[in-house]
Amino acid sequence: MDEDIEELNLSPVEAHVRVVSPLSFPDVDEDSINSEASDSQLPHVLGDAVLDESLLITTVPDPIRLRGVGGSTMFGLNSKFEDEFPSLLTGKVAPEEFQSTIQYINTILLKSIPFSVKYLLCGCLCCCCTLGLSLGPVFILNKRTKYQIRKLLDLENHRLYNKLGLNWKLNREQRDGNNLREYVLLIEFLPKVPLHRPD
Incomplete structure (x- = not known):
């Protein structure tokens, strides 16, 4: 046959x-x-094989970008993120939860960015004597700040946002109109898994 x-x-x-x-x-x-x-x-x-493939196609909205609005920026990381509640999150998350998460992030930035500026000024003054080693604490402090924010976002995602179909992420993006890069907060929409999908 x-x-x-x-x-x-x-x-x-x-x-x-x-x-x-x-x-x-x-x-x-x-x-x-x-x-x-x-x-x-x-x-x-x-049979079901063709139908199941068509049911798995879902549209996911573009992520929400929250840009820095503070007065100082250190290595692309701004001293404050905007705390206005996005209209796309209406009905998905409570405004109080959103404000709480933004407040935690802005508190971390408020504590670290002024110290980074001071260390950068001192490092620049002593740069010739130390052959650039005096700038090391600035990079370490900046890296530590990003790590703290990412760790906080992971905890918040695990606690609440992943259950609501959302995912927060700190992402480095290019600014519009120039080659500079900045850190923005991305709120991604997770695709929904169909309940009738076979195991």
């Missing part, structure tokens, strides 16, 4: 229709089955 399929140069779907259908319906001849199994009939022949 496999040799007959190879001789006819049939696709796997057509071969399935030709081989299985006569066995399933012995009273019907093979020519009538082949004429009925046209392209419009293939989704019915294939």
Whole structure:
């Protein structure tokens, strides 16, 4: 039977229709089955596999970007993020939860950015004497600040936002109109898994 399929140069779907259908319906001849199994009939022949693939396609909105609005920026990290509640989050998360998360992030930035500025000024003054080593604390403090924010966002995602279909992330992006890069907060919408998806 496999040799007959190879001789006819049939696709796997057509071969399935030709081989299985006569066995399933012995009273019907093979020519009538082949004429009925046209392209419009293939989704019915294939069954749930085609239908499930079409149901898995979901549209996810673009992520919400929260940019820095503070007065000072250190290595792309601003001293404050905007705390206005985005309209796209209406009905998904309470404004109080959003304000609380932004307040935690802004508190971390408020504590670290002024120290970074002071260390940067001192490091620049002593740069010639220390061969640039005096700038090391500035980079370490900046890296520590980003780590604290990412750790906080992971905790908040695990505690609340992932359950609501959202995911917060600190992301470095290029500014519009120039080559400078800045850190922004991204609120991503997670795709919903269909409940009728087979295991």
